[in-house]
Amino acid sequence: MVRFDIISCVPELLKSPFEHSILKRAIDKGLTEVKVHNLRDYAVNKHKTVDDYAYGGGAGMVLQIEPIDRCIQALKSERTYDDVIYMSPDGELLTQRLANGLAMKGNMILLCGHYKGVDERVRQHLITREISVGDFVLSGGELAAAIVCDAVIRLIPCVLNDETSALTDSFQDDLIAPPVYSRPADYKGMKVPDVLLSGNDALIDDWRHEQSVQRTKERRPNLL
Secondary structure (H helix, E strand, C coil), X not given: CEEEEEEECXXXXXXXXXXXXXXXXXXXXXXXXXXXXXXXHHCCCCCCCCEEECCCCCCCEEECHHHHHHHHHHHHCCCCCCEEEEEEEEEEECCHHHHHHHCCCCEEEEEECECCCECHHHHHHXXXXXXXXXXXXCCECHHHHHHHHHHXXXXXXXXXXXXXXHHCCCCHHHCCCCCCCCCCCEECCEECCHHHHCCCHHHHHHHHHHHHHHHHHHHCHHHC
């Protein structure tokens, strides 16, 4: 079973994503576990502060190594982890291929940065990999961690009602998903392609593949 332990100094930011829809159902069914840990619980001072000024000066505060190390070691004393992941804008870009690989793992720690990030020694000695959700900067790693969890958990068997749904998503097989349609078949003159109404599964599969290839050429040619 895939388990995520998320470390954050603002754990309230992670409450909503796991209390609704697919992720909530997966957790309720016991198909995955997501635990959020307040970094301030591992602070070494009575004020529960976990950040300090950067050596050498400069704007912004830095998350300190000691509370992070204390939290990670406490978690490791309870179970073995496959990865300790730091959510970082300059990490490995999250792709469908990477999400597929993470879905095959067991226990993972996700460390959320905040402010100007974490003490570099955390990245050098406590982290096994870094993941980015794009070439932009967020206020913290919490939303990025939620994205990673969502991308991975939906791939776990029995999470989706139709398990083939995830296999036909965009970026599986390096193609963008084909267009989809629903009722009515004709809305204000805008019609569903006849092939989708034909009932011929082979023709429909061929049409969908052609549409995927064409869309990928037009929108994401770098994938081909």
